Amino acid sequence: MQSSQAVTDHCNSSQEAEPASADQRLALALKELKDLKAALNAHAIVAVTDARGVITQANEKFCEVSRYSRDELIGSTHRIVNSGTHPRSFFLQLWKTISSGQIWNGEICNRAKDGALYWVQTTIVPQLGPDGRPEQYISIRADITQRKRAEEQALHLALHDALTGLANRVLLAEHLQRTLASSRRSRRHGALMLLDLDNFKDVNDRFGHSQGDALLCQIALRLLACVRETDTVARVGGDEFVILLNELDTDPAQASVHAYAMAERLRESLGSTFDLGGLLVPSTLSIGLLLFDGSSDGTEELMKRADMALYQAKERGRNNVCVFDPTLQASILSQTGLIDDLRQAIQRDEFHLLYQPVVSPLQQPQDWEALIRWQHPTRGLLAPAAFIKLAEESGLILSLGQWVLRAACEQLTHWGRVPATAHWSVAVNVSARQFLDPAFAARVQSVIEGSGINPSLLRLELTESMFLTDIEKSILKMQSLRALGVQFALDDFGTGYSSLSYLKRLPLDQLKVDRSFVQGLPGSREDAAITTTILTLARTLGLQVVAEGVENKAQFDFLLQHGCSAFQGYLFGKPMSAQDAASHFPPARQAIAGSE
Template identity: 55%
Template sequence: MAGLVMALTFGFRRECRKSRRQLRALQQENHDLKKALDAHAIVAMTDTRGVITEVNDKFCEISQYSREELVGQTHRVINSRHHPRSFFQDLWATISRGEVWAGDVCNRAKDGSLYWVQSTVVPLLGKDKRPVQYIAIRADITARKEAEAKTQKMALHDTLTGLPNRRLMKDRLAMAVSGKARQPGFGALILMDLDQFKEVNDTLGHAVGDELLQQVSERLTRSVRKMDTVARFGGDEFVIILDNLGIDCAGAVDSVRRVAETLRMALAEPYQLAGRQIEITPSQGAVLFNSENDEPGELIKQADIALYEAKGAGRNQLCFFDPALQAETVERALLVRDLRQAVDNDEFKLFYQPIVDTHREVKGVEALLRWFHPKHGMVPPDRFIPLAEQTGLILPIGQWVLETACAQLAAWQQDMQRKEWTIAVNVSGRQLNQTSFVGLLRRVLQKTGAPANRLRLELTESVLQDNVESTIAKMNELCELGVRFSLDDFGTGYSSLSYLKRLPLEQLKVDKSFIDDIFEDSCDAAIARTIVALAQSLEIGVVAEGVETPEQMKWLVENGCQLFQGFLFSRPVAPEELAASPIKLSS
């Protein structure tokens, strides 16, 4: 019996030692788990009312509050006001049902700084399956949130200026428009670009251009209200969104004008860049909006139309959108679309207006382009030629004109009456500035077999004002081929006599505007007389354009003019309609 007792006692002691070892191991494991949790997690326990009953060191460290300052308080002590009330109402509704809640929370530390935590709140349930306390386990994700915010900022802001980019601008414009359902009144969109900005880039380099854009963005931001948006639309274009301009349209227009003038004056102050003083001006187009049904994309288009009008009106000014402008812009766009296809569709035709001598004998013709649109009929040259210049279509169209005129010259070589005639072709600055222009014309002459000495290129004074040295060099190359030159509309530009004498010209053409009033305006008569005398002194010919009456012709002959062009002799006609020489005077 004693042995049995001893055995049982020994066994009991052995089990006790084992239990104590297991308990110590469990305690050590719990200690290690708690240590690991405290090292990496932010932990707090609360009662069912949300009052904090326990926090770990990590909580105190990130919140900057001591344990004594936290225990007995609710989590309102670290509320950042970042989240709406509904956010926490949802949290409490979830954990009150005994369910786990998880989400990202922005809190405020004791010094006022914000930090983000990824939070999991676990309800601890009693026997009745209802929460008796809550444990919140959090991880610091501030760095991740800051990286996300930085990435988002990069996606929505211009990297050069830091301003909202096109995407964010469109979002804010959409918000401003939709807000009219709640807050009636006018807002406005201003689209702005910098006049002659390309010259800054071209002459001083893109680095200086970028610095200029940065300074412009700073001035624009300082010149508007905090509630307004200044965005970079792209390149040198900026957008300003103004809201809450009142319910009176006239008052809203006045407000936009005041803002636009403030912006203009702010940008007008000189800039010191790369050791140089730079001045630049803005052109601005504005459109008002006051309905939630306004289409943001359409507003941008309308502001762009107004901006185009401002630049066309001389730059450095503000223009408001007018629906009539939109109709004109749409019509222009459709015309440009059709103009692109006009050469391929064989819609162009050259008409010729005779140039006659004092005996009314034809010495040559001027080739004049006519566009016969399949829907609109003949489109006036003053409508489509400027469009061709602006869009660059003047290059393929101009080549077609040269080829067609040279083919006509070649054909006239078989006509005894017309083989000595010249054809004058107008050449734009854009054509002449092509580096390949001389070679292009040489190939046209070779292809058509046209005599080069019967081709006369007409240039305007404005063409000669750009790249003078390059232009003279090209003219001399073409003269070596036999091509001749006329200076068209002489007297209407700003010709410099210092380079006029260097130009290999064969003719000056007196503009029609001086011929019209030679009997009513003594100044026009004096100018016409002076041009004829100048041509004679330079030993070049002179042609009077726009001659419409016998009296005008008589006066011009008496004053030394030898060649004439105008309705008195013939309107521009198709080549097969050119009259025999001499031409009878029109009645």
């Protein structure tokens, strides 16, 4: 509620504010107008033009923003600041509005005397004469250049990759749509290329993400240098780039020649090493190439097909270009079918393990490597090469790997019941996806506990690439299992980074020399040097060495001579069933092996 005193005060002040005479009222009104004008001038660009658009008044702000002097502005029309950004129809519409006596509102991009562009939010108010026709126009403009820049930046960010500045997936889809439409009109073919760096993950893992980013930026520049300005280069994923070539040729054969030549140029351009602040990094590229014309299916289908071609290129090994063709589609679809089959195969009990002996210098088995096989209902017996990669990519390796562990531990339990085989241990291959799973150690432990085996008879085979992501975590994981007694082997040694720094830190028991080095023994000087170096290194680190893929006596003799203590290969036995394992090495010999 208002108090009586407050009401009295209000009345008094109202009486004081009321000017005594008309002169005073006029003076007050003029002062208010002056203040308003000053405020307007401080904030806005104000100009007055005559009915023809010739500037008759220009305020200080207009001069300041346009960088023209008042003398230069007065007598000119607004064409003096025309930036050429807007089409003629834009100004025709503007004039149509104001000359009919209506107010026009809108955003205009102008050019200052020094060439810089500036944006103004503009209101043009016609002042009508006694005949109702405009006599002059007052335009009030607010400088919105900063807002416009922010908007442009936001738009740019929404359509471009923040790291490289290349088009992103959204802009690529837009360009692809446009290219398809123009191809429909011109009948010229276009080409879509999906590019994937073969070794990007390694660069990131070995040298860190900032170097990985630097590599991506350099790659973006090289790609841009290869294409025409009208083509599109986009980055659509970590190390995935897309190139869209348009208006190639009406003749499909000619168009594919152009596209293929471009793919080769890209491969060549990326083939030379990248200099990352003194660090010389090589890089190779796999390319999936697809030719299309206006009659082709939608953008999504095109991307899918180019992706299939890329998949095929990567399958063929590094540094390949693969052109999409419909048979490829069939083969990929059959792979997809295989994934579906893989999903059901565990429940249908279609997998089994074979065991390959790892023998001592006296050729007695001391250890068995479990190797998986899939008895596919229609495709027959499949080796791991046909499905392990698919299982990894689809994530099914987690349940498959668990099955392998369980089956291998069951086998250990069987062998443990027979004295002659009770000392046999089993090595199980672990895939990267399995090992990197946070629950890996717990999963292994639960299988060991469930089967009741002696954990020191279980050896897990890991590969070098697994330690590139986070060595500290890997060590902890291995240590927790090693505390139970589980052993670890490093498989395919020599084919990865073979970094001594991590080799020293990992809790390993065994190194397995990759088959590719053993193959060349004893003839190849290089292979001999690598193998003997690994043997010496392992001895220094207190690790056992297993030579893989020993196929003949000369290889065996060489390895034996150089101090190798364990051997695996067809010379001693191919992968075989558990029953065959026991009969292949009958108890009498096993007893000798046990007494070694």
